[in-house]
Amino acid sequence: MGVALRDLAADCRETVDLDALSGIAAIDAHNALYQFLSIIRQPDGTPLMSADGQITSHLTGLLFRTANLVEKGLRPVYVFDGTPPTFKQETIDQRREVRTRAGNAWKEALRVGDIAEAYKQASASARVDASIIGTAQELLTLLGIPWVQAPSEGEAQAAYMARKGSVRFAVSQDYDSLLFGSPVLVRNLTVSGRRKMRGRTITVSPERIVLDAFLDCLGITREGLVEIGILVGTDYHPGIKGVGGKTALKLVRGGEFESVIAERLPEFDPAPIKEFFLNPPVSDDYHLAWSPPDTAGVIEMLSGRFDFSPERVEGALEKFSVKARQKTLDQWF
DNA sequence: CAGACCAA
DNA sequence: TTGGTCTGT
Numbered sequence: 001m002g003v004a005l006r007d008l009a010a011d012c013r014e015t016v017d018l019d020a021l022s023g024i025a026a027i028d029a030h031n032a033l034y035q036f037l038s039i040i041r042q043p044d045g046t047p048l049m050s051a052d053g054q055i056t057s058h059l060t061g062l063l064f065r066t067a068n069l070v071e072k073g074l075r076p077v078y079v080f081d082g083t084p085p086t087f088k089q090e091t092i093d094q095r096r097e098v099r100t101r102a103g104n105a106w107k108e109a110l111r112v113g114d115i116a117e118a119y120k121q122a123s124a125s126a127r128v129d130a131s132i133i134g135t136a137q138e139l140l141t142l143l144g145i146p147w148v149q150a151p152s153e154g155e156a157q158a159a160y161m162a163r164k165g166s167v168r169f170a171v172s173q174d175y176d177s178l179l180f181g182s183p184v185l186v187r188n189l190t191v192s193g194r195r196k197m198r199g200r201t202i203t204v205s206p207e208r209i210v211l212d213a214f215l216d217c218l219g220i221t222r223e224g225l226v227e228i229g230i231l232v233g234t235d236y237h238p239g240i241k242g243v244g245g246k247t248a249l250k251l252v253r254g255g256e257f258e259s260v261i262a263e264r265l266p267e268f269d270p271a272p273i274k275e276f277f278l279n280p281p282v283s284d285d286y287h288l289a290w291s292p293p294d295t296a297g298v299i300e301m302l303s304g305r306f307d308f309s310p311e312r313v314e315g316a317l318e319k320f321s322v323k324a325r326q327k328t329l330d331q332w333f
Numbered sequence: 334c335a336g337a338c339c340a341a
Numbered sequence: 342t343t344g345g346t347c348t349g350t
Contacts, residue, residue, distance in 0.1 A: 035334075036334065039334055040334055040335085040349080040350095042348085042349090042350095043347095046350095047350085048348095048349060048350040049350055050350060051350080054350090055350090056349090056350050057334090057349095057350080059350090060334080060335080060349065060350075061334055061335080063335095064334075064335050064336075065334070065335075068335080190334070190335085191334095191335080306350070307350055308349085308350070309349080309350090312336080312349075315336085316336095
C-alpha cells in the first residue's frame with residue numbers, strides 16, 4: 001500500500017519546515033524503532049551494541065531524535081502496538097520469513113566480503129522484539145516523554161488521539177493512519193534533512209498530509225480511501241495483483257470496488273478489513289504528561305548499562321530543559 | 334538516523 | 342553555510 005498511496009499523494013501533500021510544526025505529535029513507535037534498527041548500523045550491517053551484546057541502535061535514534069523534537073518545541077508521545085487483528089497473521093508470518101532469509105543472506109554476504117550487500121541484508125533482517133520495545137519504553141519514561149499502549153494497531157490509536165484533539169498530528173512513514181482517520185499525518189519528521197539515496201545525499205523535508213484536503217484532491221471519501229488501500233494491498237491482505245494506485249482510484253471513483261473484488265477475488269470478504277480501518281479498537285486509557293528528564297537515571301541506563309558516552313548523553317539531555325524553555329514562549333512543562 | 338569534524 | 346566522510350555501541 002505504501003508505494004501505491006505515495007503515488008496518489010504526490011500532488012496532494014505539502015512539504016513543511018520543521019520549525020513550522022508545533023504541538024503534540026503522536027509518533028508510531030514501531031515505525032520509528034524499526035527505522036532506527038534498520039538504518040543505524042556499521043557499514044557491514046552490525047548494529048550498535050553494548051559490550052555485552054545488547055542492541056542499542058534504537059536507543060541512540062530515540063534519544064537524539066526525541067531531544068531534537070523537544071528542542072524544536074514539539075511535544076512527542078510515542079504510541080506502541082498492542083495485539084494485532086487475527087487477519088494480520090499471514091503478513092506477520094511472511095515478514096518473519098523475509099527477515100530470516102535476510103539474516104542468512106547477511107551472513108553469506110559477510111562470508112564473501114560484499115559489504116554493501118551485507119548492510120542491505122542486515123537492514124532487512126531488523127526486528128522490533130520485546131527487548132527493543134522494553135528498553136525503548138524504559139528510556140522514554142526516564143526522558144519524561146509519555147508513551148501510550150494501543151489495544152491493537154498503534155496507527156489506529158494515534159489516529160484516534162488526533163481525531164479527538166489530544167494530539168495535533170500523527171507521525172509515521174506509513175499512510176495507514178490516514179485510513180484510520182487521522183486528520184493530519186506527518187512523514188519524514190527528522191531534523192537533519194539529509195538522507196542517502198542511491199549513494200547520493202539528498203535533502204528530505206517533513207511532509208504533511210491533511211486528510212480532508214487529500215480526499216478532496218482525489219475526489220473520494222475516507223471509505224473510498226480504505227477501498228483503495230484494500231485493492232492495492234494492506235497489512236491485512238495482499239490486494240489485487242496488478243492493481244496500483246491509479247487503477248484503484250479509478251475503480252473506487254467509479255463505484256466498482258465491490259464488483260471488482262467479487263470478480264477478481266471471489267473468496268475474499270473485504271468487509272472485516274474495511275470495518276477495522278473505519279472503526280478500529282482504540283482506547284481512552286491514556287494520560288499525556290511531559291516532565292523534565294531524570295538525568296541521572298538516563299545516564300545510569302545508557303552509559304552504565306549500554307556503554308553510551310556520558311558526554312554525548314548529557315549533550316542530548318541539555319536539549320530537553322534549557323534550550324527548550326528558552327525557545328518556547330508558552331509554558332512547556 | 335544523528336553528531337562531530339573537516340573542506341570548499 | 343553547505344556537503345562529504347567517519348563514527349556512534
